[in-house]
Amino acid sequence: MTQAPPKSVNMRIDGHEVSVPEGSTILDACRKLAVETPTFCWAENLTPVNVCRICVVELEGARTLVPACSRKAEPGMSIRTDSARVRLSRKVVLELLGSSVDMSLSETFAKLKSQYGADPDRFGPRAPRAAAGEREAAEPGHHEVPDGSAAASVGQPVKVDNELFVRDYEKCMLCYKCVEACGTDAQNTFAIAVAGRGFDARISTEFNASLPDSACVFCGNCVGVCPTGALMFKSESDLRERGEWDESKQTVTDTICGYCGVGCQLTLRVQDNRIVRVTSPSDHSVTGGHLCIKGRFGSTFVEGDR
């Protein structure tokens, strides 16, 4: 088990020298210096996909801004994380996201919006919601040119097709985290992928089947990684709909799953003595943040008729 310690890479971030192990990313180096670098699509238990572009930084000598989350640290790199160019880029990313996607449940978004002075409303009022099935029916290339009176949006009705979790794609920012967790980064079930092109791009099951008719095994690892609340426990969604979701009344407790002998750590969020959400810490040695259907959704028997 003994391995040679990895070589280190020396670089500069905002003028400060920093040394990180070979293989680290610019994001790792930023975090080592406590330089705040925002992310949406990055997670420590998933492979970076570089799609949200909020983590971009300026690399001296590079033509374009680079994503800090995936770009590997190289010797002698000089990075600027708070230049006017970086700030402008992040501001526009936030405005485009905020104008087209319901980011209301993302605390990160709210914080960044004020930090970068982003004004998502400047593209006009959000276009009305699409009817159910309308976005899924869009054909590539067949688009009407928008008249500019309203900001295009991904608005659409919530998909409720099972008792475990709901899909509110009006809140989907296409960060791909759910696809990664369903695919090669954890579950390897491949029930969902991105379908469509351009603004029609969306998370979809095969042939847009309902989840119970798809390959989905309801591990809920997609729910676990979703940063915007687009994928949500039905228990949580119902409480929110009734206006009863109240984080001030909630407790969060770590324990171990009561089913098989693998020993997955569960983080139980409880409101009014009911388990309303189950996650697992992404740095846990057993789970890496991922659970199965029993661990994720199977604890509710304690609330039943006993």
Add this chain to the structure above:
Amino acid sequence: MLWGSNARETHPIFFHHVLKAVKRGARLYVVDPRKTSTADWARAWLPVEVGSDIALANAFAHAILAESLEDREFIGRATSGFEEYQKVVERYSPEAMRSVTGVDPDAIRLAARDYATAKNAMICWTLGITEHHNAVDNVLALINLGLLTGHVGKWGSGLNPLRGQNNVQGGGDSGALPHKLPGFQDVEDDEVRSRFERVWGRRIPPKNGWHLTQMFDAMEHGKLTTLYVIGENPAQSEANANHCLKLLRGLEFLVVQDIMMTKTAELADVVLPASASFCEAEGTVTNSERRVQRVRKAVEPPGEARDDIEILSELSKRLEVDIGFSTARAAFDEMRMLSPMHRGMTYERLEALGGIQWPCPDETHPGTPFLHGRLQENPVRGPRAKFHPTEHAPPVDRVDAQFPIRLTTGRRLDSYNTGVQSGGFESPLRRGETLDLSEDDARKLSVLDGERVRVVSRRGSVEAPVRVDPSLRPGLAFMTFHFPEEVDTNLLTIDATDPKSGTAEFKASAIRVEKL
């Protein structure tokens, strides 16, 4: 090598780790009578006949020895009994075992070669190995392969039973076995007993107790008349359920302590409602990696339900043998004092390290990621590891003209045992109990997918809908016991048990299917 394990469905998060390794180039072999979703990820699936695992393991050994791929240095330095073992496996050539195991000799040779020559190799098994009348021999046959190739006692190698319940490991570790005190210390060892007696201030009966099967035997012979059942549902989980129910009903006094009003609880004279240990109580559980982890109270138990340890404490006072504590932590601290392998595990350290793998002899010890490292030392510390030659013995319930189909049982992804817990959530994957049959058998019996049939064994019969399952070969059927209210599969299963472990042969019954 996953042997008798459908980990993709029964240990899904463990299998995530397997998949990571497979993507990095690890070779996965799956030994299972069914072509499971686990087998779908394998380099090769070895379609072993139900109950022929010893024949297959011995054929592996034969193939390894035929190509001189055994680890001679390790065998000579760290093991004993090799010659005797070699003599037995000589009779188990892959060719000769073809008709017994149903596995192609070339497939055996390929897998055996890969296993023997891998830098690190691991065999993991589940109930496919242990739910047989010769369960212990099955396990020994796999251990022999580890010893033959030296794949034990080092990082990334070894022999691992994947535990089926969240604390089945911890239960055994803490003495819930008829012949062991906490820390696997022998009840019949006078020195061990006297250490416990000094702390407990009581005499401990100097003889091994009965395991589950022996308890049922004792009930049958009127030697056991009072039973106290904690967190178990034998009325539905035991094989040959009719017989088991008769014995439970014949008891003079039955106490059941459970989180639910189970079928067993319905038979009880006294029911003690308990809190759910994983989220309504404090304590520890121990997983398959021997990692002792903290469980914590997140919700209040309903009604009059109380913590198990509190109930035991109160009971001990009424019986005038006060155990002297009523919290899980105090019980754990007492165990640390008496069980050397737990000694270094304070609650503070368990919290700080996110669990500790035993043995952990003192408070500076980091825990032990793998066992038997001493076998890799030169010279070996302590006794040598012994080969235990084992012989093939087919399932007790013979397949014949009257009962022509082999029924094996198991779990599905979204359900668990008798459904006491997993019945509490609405799984979109759930389709109720079915008799899963191969396409071939369904055709021969002229039954259609979804058609209700009667399933008959030598012990009982049930009605169930048929599901045609392409993962099954002709002559093999599959059921679970997740839905005993709908279909009580254990009316069919056989209570032939392993003499040492007491486990029944749930994996091998003989049935026939009758049209309704």
